[in-house]
Amino acid sequence: MSTHSLTWLNDQLLPTSQALIPVNDHGLLYGDGVFEGIRFYQRRAFRLPQHLQRLQLSARAIALEIPLSTDELTTVIERLIGSFADDGYIRLMVTRGAGQMGLNPQSCTRPNVIAIAIAIAIAIAIDGEAxxxxxxxxxxxxxxxxxxxxxxxxxxxxxxxxxxxxxxxxxxxxxxxxxxxxxxxxxxxxxxxx
Missing domain, CATH: 3.20.10.10 (D-amino Acid Aminotransferase, subunit A, domain 2)
Incomplete structure (x- = not known):
């Protein structure tokens, strides 16, 4: 597996190019989900407990039940980071999951948990920042x-x-x-x- 970009999707660790979600996922259709951006340095996530707490609060605000505990999410993040030799970034997302077209979230029965990790260098200067x-x-x-x-x-x-x-x-x-x-x-x- 390439360590340039890896994805953990519902209990599977995959090259990002092979990670797929259904097109009827309400996260894709309606933005129905939550996310956190987490940097890691020297194979350690920056303030991971605070990020996971904020993810839980965000999910609670939209009545989205995350199917993994905080300890399980920590294990997922640590497993991803362990695959990298460099510093990087993780985008942790929980979507409502696949369901019928329309805004009713009750047709979605299984949220998708996705964590994408990429190696990135620490930014020294940012050009064109808005x-x-x-x-x-x-x-x-x-x-x-x-x-x-x-x-x-x-x-x-x-x-x-x-x-x-x-x-x-x-x-x-x-x-x-x-x-x-x-x-x-x-x-x-x-x-x-x-």
Whole structure:
């Protein structure tokens, strides 16, 4: 098996090109599912318990029962990571599963659990990053990351109420800054504050 990209799909570890789900999966048809993006470094998942807790909360919010326990999901992630020599990324998804056309989720009887792992290098610099604004024109976040600004020795970031993802890395950055004696502030930011 290639370790460039592997997929765990419902108890099978496969090359990603061989992993298939039915076209009538409600995750594909209607976006009915939940996901987490998890980085791993030196064969260790970054803050895996927090990611799995957020996955469970997301699933609960849409009344989706994940067919694996947290311990089983941890084993899946660790098995995938063990197949890689480099740092990488895992996209963990749970879809509603195959069902009849239409929005009624009751026709879906078996959720699909999918974990795709790819080897990626740590990004040193990001070119072309988009800054997302909320409905009031204030800064919410980046396309794939949270926004932080250092001004006058203070670490500033938009609050989640402005549309920023309640990111696991975001929380850690704020905790580390505070532990290091750096003043932090969650406050609305305009584009001219950047």
């Amino acid at each position: 800054i997302l604004l909320n409905g009031q024109g204030r800064v919410a976040e980046g396309a794939a990351d949270n926004i932080f600004i250092v001004r006058n020795g203070r670490l500033l970031t938009p609050p989640c109420s402005e549309g920023a993802l309640e990111g696991i890395t975001r929380e850690l950055v704020l905790q580390l800054a505070q532990a290091d004696g750096i003043e932090t502030s969650e406050q609305p930011l305009g584009v001219y504050d950047l």
